Amino acid sequence: MNDAATLLPEDEARARVLALVPPLATEWVSLDEGLGRTLAEDVMAQRTLPPWDNSAMDGYAVRASDLTGPLPVRLPVLETVYAGAMPRHEVRPGTCVRIMTGAPLPDGADAVVMRERARPVPNGGADQVDILEAVESGQFVRPRGEDAHEGALLLGRGTPLGIPELGLLWGQGQLSIPVPRAPRVAILSTGDELCRADEPPKGRIVDTNAPSLALAVRRAGGLPSLLGIAQDTRDSVSEALSRAHGFDVVLTSAGVSVGERDYVKEVLAALGVEQHLWRVAIKPGKPLVVGKRGSTLFFGLPGNPTSSLVTFELFVRPALRRLLGHADVAPARVSGRLDGRLSKSPGLAHFVRVTATWREGSLWARPLSTQTSGALRSAASATHLLHFPRDASSLSHGDGVELLPVSWGA
Structure with missing residues (x-):
């Protein structure tokens, strides 16, 4: 049997993840x-806001019925009302009030004429104005309660x-x-080849997964805590994960594939974590494991740096957003067009890192020059992930494509 045929599709895997997400306390x-x-x-x-009808423009508060005859109409100006002050006069038939934006509408007025559509009478001072155009009742008036009415639902x-x-x-x-409350997230890197940035490498490489995932967690609204680096032994992984008590989510990177020293799945099972999925029909990120113990959700992410970021984007970030109370948590998708050509064997959905720019009325997505999951350069400068469908084998220049904006960019 084709191995790819037994793997979970990306959307089904995410649905399984979200079904495990518990509500968090307030x-x-x-x-x-x-x-x-x-x-x-x-x-x-x-509170009722605004508490009174108010002017949307600098101009003149009028009775619309006074402007139904031939124009211009000359009206006496009773007063000037500024924002922050209350009117002292009622607008009686055949009168008006000079008014500023945000000022309460005087009683009797039901519309505002813009200042540009009025002309002060020469030698009349501020006491008379010629209104040059008619207005309808309610024009340039912000009604009382436009934002909120006392006692009504403001936000659900x-x-x-x-x-x-x-x-x-x-x-x-x-x-x-x-x-x-913000979800508490523990992050553990595994691998004998890893060291911290402040340690001498001595033949090792600096762990970038844990600090990168911590930033992604923080940007998603979570509270990250680093558990350090576990060696590629059963005891080291077990000791590190035993310190993950009290967290809502635990993220590990590496050790979830089928290698001789990949112990994460085995240790999670020994610690009582029930496995709910393993391996997804995507590239990068196929060796993903998700489990749960009590109310804690465990993600075993791949060890390659870009794979860990992509699986975070597709599965972990939606789970964190659900914990934070969001209803719409699936990665956003927008339509674009391919600037280039792509090919692959059917079986896995590829999430290609691209830089998308707007031109000629479309969002054009150009694949980055490298797509290797072991290099962070294959994620740097990416603005979107291009979804190359599981059963497709080629995409041509100009083809319509589905793009997922990434949250890890600048």
Whole structure:
């Protein structure tokens, strides 16, 4: 039997991962800390905003019915109202009020004429103005309660918190918000060939996986902790993973394939981790193992640096986003066109690192010059992953392609 036929497709593997993700408890954080999080509870409006109709333009507050006849219409100006001040006069029929953007609309007025569509009367000072065009009721008026009505739902549970959403909450005078707590993520590298950046290499190479994954975790909203580097022995891997208590997610890199000294899968089983998937029909990243013990999710990522980043993007980041309360967690996908040619044998979906640029009305994706998973250069400068479908064998220049924006870029 073809080995590739027994491997899980990427979307099915991600669905299995997400089915294992537990909800996290709620914590309260300041609004400053809420960016990128999601609401853990519904938030009701405590204030009506804006609290009154107000002007969207510098101009003149008028009664629209006064402007239905021949133009221009000359009106006396009762006062000038600035933002932050309340009107002192009602706009009676045949009168108007000079008004600034954001200022409360005076009683009686139902529209605003832009300053550019009005002409002060010569020698009339600020007391008279000729209105040069008609307006409809409500024109250039921001209605009371446009942002929120007291007692109504302001933002629902699960709402992603971007800058506008936090602005709404600030406008309500809210200083803290309930959000799922940030997931705690332990990260372990394995391999006799690895050393820390502050150690003399002595025939080894510096471990880049753990610090790179820690940055990816932090960017995804998690709290990373490094467990160090385990040697390629059963005891060393077991000792390191035994220190992973209390974490929501544990990431290991390397040691999950079928090599003689690949002990991660074996040690996870010995520690009571139930394996839910192993090996996915993708390149890079085929030797991925995912398991769970209690509420802790374990990812055994491949050891090649680019493979670990790609599998993080496809499987770990969606899981972290689900832990953070996001509903839409699958990697985003956009349409583009291939700038070049690609070929492969059918059986595995390839995720090709590309640099995508916009030209001629399309997003053109050019594959990086190297695609080897052992070199970080094959991920540096990538803006997207190009999905080369599992059963396809070739893609030609100009072909439509599916692109996944990467989160690891600048």
